[in-house]
Amino acid sequence: MDGSFRQSRPSLTSLLVQPISASLVKMLVSLPKLIMDKDACSPLELPHNEKRTVTLQVQTVTKFKTVSNVVGYLRGLTSPDRYIIVGSNHHAGYSHKGQEWASSTAVITALIEALMLRVKKGWRPERTIVFCSWGGTPWGKIGSYEWGEDFAKILQKNAVAYISLHSPIRGNSSLYPVASPSLQQLVVEKIKFNCMRRSQCLGANVxxxxxxxxxxxxxxxxxxxxxxxxxxxxxxxxxxxxLSEAIFPKYTTKIEEVDSSFNLHEAITKLSGEVILQIASEPVLPFNALDIALGVQNSLKGNEPSVPHLLSLASRLRDSAELFQSDEMRPANDPKERVPSRVRMLNDILQDLEKSFMVQRVPPGFYRNILYHLDEKTSQFSILKEAWEHCNPQSSNETLQEALSNVLNSINSAHISFKTGLDVFESVLLGKN
Structure with a gap:
């Protein structure tokens, strides 16, 4: 089951559930007129209160199969205990005629080949780059979850960033970049830089x-x-x-139909490679602390209900982030003022900033990292929006209060991290113990 931990699996239901595609459900319960209308999103309902009995013959055979991950690494020179994880996936049971896993594998293979050419000339990254090709992705991300659970403690302490190469070519009309708030600025810069080198460039919002x-x-x-x-x-x-359409696609598209010249594969490889190299090689991690604070403020704008103390705390978070960025990050980026021990402490703070926004309990389908939104249509904190929409005036507002508390504690934790970082650097600068 996607997202389940080993210790909680004995409590999972033993009920057999057979997923079927949305298109099959549409054929079973909709009028013929609606079946022919492929582009319309129509309610699925039986005509004239009709009842239908559907007999489904399931020929699934339950068996155990080995899921394999392929993992390799390029050891870092000065910070080998800091990891940039590059993740792709390989064939495991089904594919869109090989397109999804083949694109992912092609890009990570090209990246490794390009990096090895530099290694042969004596180059090494500052931090270790870990290349992972996951197995069992379509059936609940089995490979990545099992590996992550096995090494959870060391990854939470030492992993700096994750670069996903999952199904990088799904179409050919629009670049769709997703990035954590602290890495959005880096991705924007890379996209703009690559646009300047190409005659045609599609803009993209991160x-x-x-x-x-x-x-x-x-x-x-x-x-x-x-x-x-x-x-x-x-x-x-x-x-x-x-999800069912993803597992049982109505139609599939060959790679040559989407990217016959492999220009898109090349563009993704270059963009991903430049992001990986900068994170792996910059003395100071190219994370933007202020963008996290700005994202928090934007997530609270227009929220219902309005919570003044949350807005006030978010404003203080922005002030401390600005101070942190100007007083610590800028000097550290100057080679003349760069002190190795101070840079190490700064990087530790930067890589842990987003962990402040991890909460224990969220509604089903929501990320525990509340900095991520459900879609691009709203910038509000998803857990606040969900709690407010389902808040019943006649019932207890315990769920809403819990969501508000989670957001409040997250913002306060991030604020303390900035303040603590400033205090630590001040103590080092003044020679205090």
């Missing part, structure tokens, strides 16, 4: 939304900053998404 990929465990349970770059079709982005 957002922090929940993504369905192997990055899920690393975002949702470890709070690791993440980047995912992919090409999509605009219609796919605008339309509804059904």
């Amino acid at each position: 957002s922090s939304v929940q993504i369905q990929s192997d990055a899920d465990y690393f975002i949702n349970h470890l709070g690791i900053p993440t980047v995912q770059l992919a090409y999509e079709d605009i219609k796919t982005l605008e339309g509804p998404s059904f």
Whole structure:
């Protein structure tokens, strides 16, 4: 089961559930007129209160199979205990005629080949780059979840970022970048830089939304900053998404039909490679602390109900983030003022900033990392929006109060992290113990 831990699996239901595609349900319960209308999103209902009995013959055979992950690494030179994880996936049971896993594998293979050419000339990254090809992705992200659970403690302490190469070519009309708030600025800069080198360039907005990929465990349970770059079709982005349709696609598209010249594969490889190299090689992590604070403020704008003390705390968070960025990050980026021990402490603070926004309990389908939104249509904190929409004036507002408390504690924790960082650096600068 997606997202379940070993210790809670004995309590999972033993009821057999057979998923079927949304298109099959549409055929079973809708009028023929609606069946022919492929683009319309119509309610699925039986005509004239009719009852129908459907007999489903399930020929599923239950058996155990080994799921394998392929993991390799390029050891860092000065900070080998800090990891940039690059994740792709390989074939496991089904594919869109090989498109999803083949694109992912092609991009990570090209990245490794390019990096090895530099290694042969004597180059090494400052931090360790870990290359992972996950197995069992379609059936609940089995490979990435099991690996993440096995190494959860060390990953939570040492993992700096996760770069997702999950299904990077899903269409050919629009670049769709998703990034953690602290990494959005870096991705924007890379996209602009690559646009300047190309005659044609499609602009793209970088957002922090929940993504369905192997990055899920690393975002949702470890709070690791993440980047995912992919090409999509605009219609796919605008339309509804059904898990069952993903597993039982109505039609499939070959790679050569989407990217016959492999230009999109090349563009994703270059963009991802530049993001990986900068995170792995910059003495100071290229994370933007202020963007986190600005994202928090934007998530509270227009919220119902209005909570003045949350807005006030978010304002203080922004002030401390600005001070942290100007007083600590800028001097550390100057080679003349760079002190190795201070840089190490600064990087430790930067890589842990988003962990402040991990909460214990969220509604089903929501990320525990509350910095991520359900979609691009709203910038509000999803858990606050959900709690307010389901708040019944006649009943207890315990759920809403819990959501408000989670957000309040997260903002306060991030604020303390900034303040503590400033105090630590001040103590080092003044030679205090």
